[in-house]
Amino acid sequence: MNFDLTEDQRAIRDAFARFVDERVVPQAAALDEKHAFPRELFGELAGLGFFGMRYPEDVGGSGAGLMEFSLALAEIARGSMSLAGAAAMQSLMGTKFLHMLGNADIVERLFKPALRGEKIGAICMTEPDAGSDLGGITTTAKKVDGGYVLNGRKTWITSAPLADFFTVFAKAGEEKKMTIFLVERRFEGFAVGREIHKMGVWALPTSEVGFSDCFVPDSHRLSREEGDGEAHLRKTLAEIRIITGAMALGIARAALAAAVAYAAERKQFGKAINRYQAIQFKLAEMATELEAATQLVHYAAWLHGTGRPHHKEAAMAKLNASEAAARICDQAARVLASYGYAMEYPVQRYLRDVRFTLIGGGTSEILKLIIAKEVTA
Ligand SMILES: Cc1cc2nc3c(=O)[nH]c(=O)nc-3n(C[C@H](O)[C@H](O)[C@H](O)COP(=O)(O)OP(=O)(O)OC[C@H]3O[C@@H](n4cnc5c(N)ncnc54)[C@H](O)[C@@H]3O)c2cc1C
Numbered sequence: 001m002n003f004d005l006t007e008d009q010r011a012i013r014d015a016f017a018r019f020v021d022e023r024v025v026p027q028a029a030a031l032d033e034k035h036a037f038p039r040e041l042f043g044e045l046a047g048l049g050f051f052g053m054r055y056p057e058d059v060g061g062s063g064a065g066l067m068e069f070s071l072a073l074a075e076i077a078r079g080s081m082s083l084a085g086a087a088a089m090q091s092l093m094g095t096k097f098l099h100m101l102g103n104a105d106i107v108e109r110l111f112k113p114a115l116r117g118e119k120i121g122a123i124c125m126t127e128p129d130a131g132s133d134l135g136g137i138t139t140t141a142k143k144v145d146g147g148y149v150l151n152g153r154k155t156w157i158t159s160a161p162l163a164d165f166f167t168v169f170a171k172a173g174e175e176k177k178m179t180i181f182l183v184e185r186r187f188e189g190f191a192v193g194r195e196i197h198k199m200g201v202w203a204l205p206t207s208e209v210g211f212s213d214c215f216v217p218d219s220h221r222l223s224r225e226e227g228d229g230e231a232h233l234r235k236t237l238a239e240i241r242i243i244t245g246a247m248a249l250g251i252a253r254a255a256l257a258a259a260v261a262y263a264a265e266r267k268q269f270g271k272a273i274n275r276y277q278a279i280q281f282k283l284a285e286m287a288t289e290l291e292a293a294t295q296l297v298h299y300a301a302w303l304h305g306t307g308r309p310h311h312k313e314a315a316m317a318k319l320n321a322s323e324a325a326a327r328i329c330d331q332a333a334r335v336l337a338s339y340g341y342a343m344e345y346p347v348q349r350y351l352r353d354v355r356f357t358l359i360g361g362g363t364s365e366i367l368k369l370i371i372a373k374e375v376t377a
Helices: 007-034 039-047 065-080 081-091 097-099 104-115 229-265 277-306 313-338 347-359 365-375
Strands: 122-123 140-144 148-158 165-172 175-185 191-196 206-219
Touching: 007 039, 007 065, 007 081, 007 347, 039 081, 065 081, 065 229, 065 277, 081 122, 081 148, 081 229, 081 347, 097 104, 097 148, 097 165, 097 175, 097 229, 104 175, 122 148, 148 165, 148 175, 165 206, 175 229, 229 277, 229 313, 229 347, 277 313, 313 347, 313 365
Parallel strands: 122 165, 140 165
Antiparallel strands: 140 148, 148 206, 165 175, 191 206
16 A cells, blocks of 8 residues: 555645645634525635546546545545534535436436535435435335325435535335435425434535435436435445545544644743643644544555445444544544634534534444444344
8 A cells, every 4th residue: 555645646746735724724713603604715726626536527527536635525524514414514525426326307407506606416315214224214115106205204314405406315016115216306295394403514514304205206216226326325334434534534633733722822830731742642642543543544544545345444444533532622622622612613523523424424323333344243
């Protein structure tokens, strides 16, 4: 394995780092406090080609690898986890199944405009009684003439209040197996429900959505066959985990940088607190955890790019990066003490936002089950 990034990878990372320093960092706190979706920045990310990075050139993408995408996404998360969450949704789960399974009309009318930031996509899997256990979803899709009728309720849907189209997992057929549908916001019987007030990622709205006798034409059954939803979902899981790990790295880097800067400036008992070994040890441990987590995320992304088996490593990378990032943000808040608790400093935001990475892409417990299954096989 080559530990050096290629020249192209460094160029991509540096371009997004500049964008984040110039455009995202100065606005992130205000957007968060106002609970305002970063529309302008979202459009600028589209302009930078971020949403199309993982898609081929013939549909308007640039065919970048997961490593390049992860490097860029980590930079965005360093500036704003809300923007990173919105961008990750738009470039992966919100659009992936349209590209993979959608017909020409869906690709032209919804997918391509989404890569340009003109339409917003969302994914609807989680339900009030089915989170980790997706097999337990109860949203149904009943076959009728010319299409399906969907009934059910989804929750925790990222970008739902703004989204134009929704990739929906529902049970269809005699055997009630997971099938993927595309629901457009304008469809009768579809409604965006109550917004969920969250602990973090305040600039990225999350809502319930409901389907009440919602007719979905056959053209919008994304699944090739009823019941193939789980198989298609499996193809994306490693990618989701690696990029969630990448977002955790970005927040952790911001938290470490804030702690290092504060420790150099803050004086107590006559000297800067970074002269105290207790603080130095915290910073040393945070930096070491971050480096180790970075290497594992990069390793998983590299494995993914080579086409070698990578499911275990993707789960390990996400588990390790999100848990390390949560510890790093916690330690950063301790270094800042009362200022780590103050809304005018960004560390409280990192501490709140990082918890998203502990849940999205599978909780730590679920990831441990996946890793254990491979380890004990
Ligand atoms: C900010 C945010 C945005 C989200 N966006 C979306 C979205 O856009 N679309 C979408 O569909 N979903 C979304 N989700 C939902 C997310 O995918 C689920 O929250 C996640 O799958 C976990 O489900 P749950 O919260 O219902 O927890 P549960 O599955 O109820 O888990 C509760 C606890 O039990 C543990 N547990 C569960 N099963 C087991 C087991 N077998 N063994 C051991 N422990 C277990 C879990 O690890 C956890 O600690 C979002 C969530 C958040 C927080």
